[in-house]
Amino acid sequence: MYTYTPEGVCAKQISFDIIDGKVENVSFLGGCDGNGKGIAVLAEGHSPEELIEKLSKIKCKQRATSCPAQLAEALRKIIGQGV
Numbered sequence: 001m002y003t004y005t006p007e008g009v010c011a012k013q014i015s016f017d018i019i020d021g022k023v024e025n026v027s028f029l030g031g032c033d034g035n036g037k038g039i040a041v042l043a044e045g046h047s048p049e050e051l052i053e054k055l056s057k058i059k060c061k062q063r064a065t066s067c068p069a070q071l072a073e074a075l076r077k078i079i080g081q082g083v
Contacts, residue, residue: 001025004074008065011036014074021047023075031067039068048075 004014011031017024026043028036043051052072060066065073 002074002078004070004077006065006067006070006074008063009060009067009070011067011070014067014071016043016071016074018048018078023048023051026071028067036067039071043071048079052076 001015001017005012006014009031011028013029014026015029016026022045023043024045026040028040043055052075054072055068056072056076058066058068
């Protein structure tokens with residue numbers, strides 16, 4: 001299980017596994033409960049690379065980031081794609 005402390009969003013922690021090259025067991029602590037659950041369900045079973053590509057540029061309101069973008073950032077750091 002990987003854990004990541006996101007920055008600039010309401011969620012306080014993102015947790016997930018990478019099993020056989022696929023993201024599994026995604027959960028968000030804090031933030032918008034429904035959005036976190038929705039992101040988690042949609043992310044399940046996808047490769048980190050695919051999620052990074054799809055989620056990294058999503059913004060929330062006037063923020064420079066979002067919970068989906070922070071999941072992408074966590075995956076980027078875990079798999080070593082840099083910033």
